[in-house]
Amino acid sequence: MAKHYDLIIIGGGSAGLGAAIAAYDQGIRKILLIEKENAFGGILNQCIHDGFGVHLFKKTLTGPEYSHYLVEMLKDRPIDILLNSNVTDVSANREVTVFVAGKNVVVYTTKAIILTTGSYERSAGAINLPGERSAGIMSAGQAQYFLNLRGYQFAKDVLIVGSGDIGLIMARRLSLLGMKVHAVTEIMPYSSGLKRNIVQCLDDFNIPLYLSHKVVDVRGRPRINEVDIAEINDQFEIIPGTTKTFKVDTLLLAVGLIPYVALSDKLGIPLSKSRGPVVNNNYQTKLPWFFVAGNALHIHDLADDAYFEGEEAGRAASLYVKAKMKECQKTLTVVPGKGINYVLPNYVNLPLNSEELVLKFRPRQDYINKRIVVKIDDTVIFKKFFPFLFPSELVILNVKNDLLINGESLVVEVSDE
Ligand SMILES: Cc1cc2nc3c(=O)[nH]c(=O)nc-3n(C[C@H](O)[C@H](O)[C@H](O)COP(=O)(O)OP(=O)(O)OC[C@H]3O[C@@H](n4cnc5c(N)ncnc54)[C@H](O)[C@@H]3O)c2cc1C
Numbered sequence: 001m002a003k004h005y006d007l008i009i010i011g012g013g014s015a016g017l018g019a020a021i022a023a024y025d026q027g028i029r030k031i032l033l034i035e036k037e038n039a040f041g042g043i044l045n046q047c048i049h050d051g052f053g054v055h056l057f058k059k060t061l062t063g064p065e066y067s068h069y070l071v072e073m074l075k076d077r078p079i080d081i082l083l084n085s086n087v088t089d090v091s092a093n094r095e096v097t098v099f100v101a102g103k104n105v106v107v108y109t110t111k112a113i114i115l116t117t118g119s120y121e122r123s124a125g126a127i128n129l130p131g132e133r134s135a136g137i138m139s140a141g142q143a144q145y146f147l148n149l150r151g152y153q154f155a156k157d158v159l160i161v162g163s164g165d166i167g168l169i170m171a172r173r174l175s176l177l178g179m180k181v182h183a184v185t186e187i188m189p190y191s192s193g194l195k196r197n198i199v200q201c202l203d204d205f206n207i208p209l210y211l212s213h214k215v216v217d218v219r220g221r222p223r224i225n226e227v228d229i230a231e232i233n234d235q236f237e238i239i240p241g242t243t244k245t246f247k248v249d250t251l252l253l254a255v256g257l258i259p260y261v262a263l264s265d266k267l268g269i270p271l272s273k274s275r276g277p278v279v280n281n282n283y284q285t286k287l288p289w290f291f292v293a294g295n296a297l298h299i300h301d302l303a304d305d306a307y308f309e310g311e312e313a314g315r316a317a318s319l320y321v322k323a324k325m326k327e328c329q330k331t332l333t334v335v336p337g338k339g340i341n342y343v344l345p346n347y348v349n350l351p352l353n354s355e356e357l358v359l360k361f362r363p364r365q366d367y368i369n370k371r372i373v374v375k376i377d378d379t380v381i382f383k384k385f386f387p388f389l390f391p392s393e394l395v396i397l398n399v400k401n402d403l404l405i406n407g408e409s410l411v412v413e414v415s416d417e
Pocket residue numbers: 010011012013014015016034035036037040041042043044047049050051052053085086087088116117118119165166169293294295296299300301302303304306
């Protein structure tokens with residue numbers, strides 16, 4: 001007979017570890033945490049730069065140090081764990097199929113699941129990269145893995161596509177290791193990376209950033225040796241006469257992360273604008289026993305935020321397991337209003353199970369001196385002034401329970417008033 005758990009957590013990065021720790025602290029004892037790699041930590045293990053843990057540990061840590069601190073917290077809590085174990089299926093009757101390396105396929109049953117499987121990288125195909133598909137084209141995550149975990153120096157001359165934080169951090173890392181980063185190129189007229197990373201990772205190393213540029217050709221076999229980029233206008237059309245050629249052996253793609261939701265897809269769970277599953281304020285999907293958190297729900301800039309979200313989902317799943325979640329009497333549909341890209345959660349179940357509603361969102365563009373306004377139907381229930389708002393920085397707002405009034409929809413928008 002399949003072994004039964006109260007809660008199974010799939011994925012042992014920051015979010016999964018946060019979920020396991022919080023659920024244990026809420027009194028859940030039959031917990032199984034499953035990770036496909038041979039260690040916990042997820043993406044943290046290959047991020048050897050510092051800048052992790054400022055909120056959770058009040059220190060600036062490297063990714064592996066941060067991961068180590070989380071694993072130490074887990075050790076105080078006797079939770080069943082499986083490493084080297086890939087979850088290949090979750091069925092509608094709550095059976096979790098796991099391929100345990102070196103052993104058989106094992107099936108577990110459970111009352112609830114938290115999906116914390118992180119994200120995957122957009123590929124050359126996803127951005128319609130023109131030209132050859134020769135050796136030397138790789139994603140930033142692959143490069144980070146080769147350099148930081150395996151110690152392979154795989155390039156001499158590099159062009160980086162994408163100026164989000166990952167592209168910027170890789171520009172610095174490659175430069176520090178003696179590779180020449182010729183430029184970072186970005187299709188948008190702005191970088192979606194943190195301002196401090198532009199200064200510390202590009203300006204300090206004299207690496208040029210070409211905004212509003214795209215790759216128009218990649219040449220060379222069996223390994224690439226030339227890449228052309230050209231400037232584009234606001235319609236994303238190439239401006240004639242602006243082509244620049246770079247003699248490089250490596251083209252590094254840092255063109256975004258996408259929530260990894262293969263397991264929830266199989267269950268027919270719909271996706272929202274964040275490209276993760278649609279959830280309510282308890283991190284529950286349309287299947288009330290299936291919860292999601294961390295990069296599997298939406299991409300987090302900070303490991304601390306992924307950890308805290310895992311904790312919130314862990315606490316909510318514990319209420320569900322103990323059958324103590326308040327019965328939903330009214331649902332508000334959450335709508336991204338003017339100037340907002342996406343907002344989570346997608347639905348609010350009232351009454352809340354906590355004292356505050358946590359809203360997470362990203363603005364569509366940079367804003368200076370604006371207010372964020374939260375409305376229920378046409379009534380403003382909350383306002384907050386922000387001197388700066390950037391798409392690269394997730395905004396988290398806590399709205400007190402007693403401000404929530406009856407209505408149909410809750411709108412978050414950018415306002416001048
Ligand atoms: C290059 C880079 C730089 C960053 N820099 C910083 C920084 O300076 N400061 C900061 O605070 N944050 C930084 N971040 C962000 C932060 O690291 C992430 O947002 C956070 O760690 C994501 O945690 P997660 O648990 O959601 O996902 P992940 O860490 O990706 O964990 C997901 C886990 O799920 C496992 N998994 C997936 N599928 C399965 C399956 N089917 N079965 C079993 N296990 C599975 C994976 O192996 C993985 O361990 C950075 C991120 C990147 C990529």
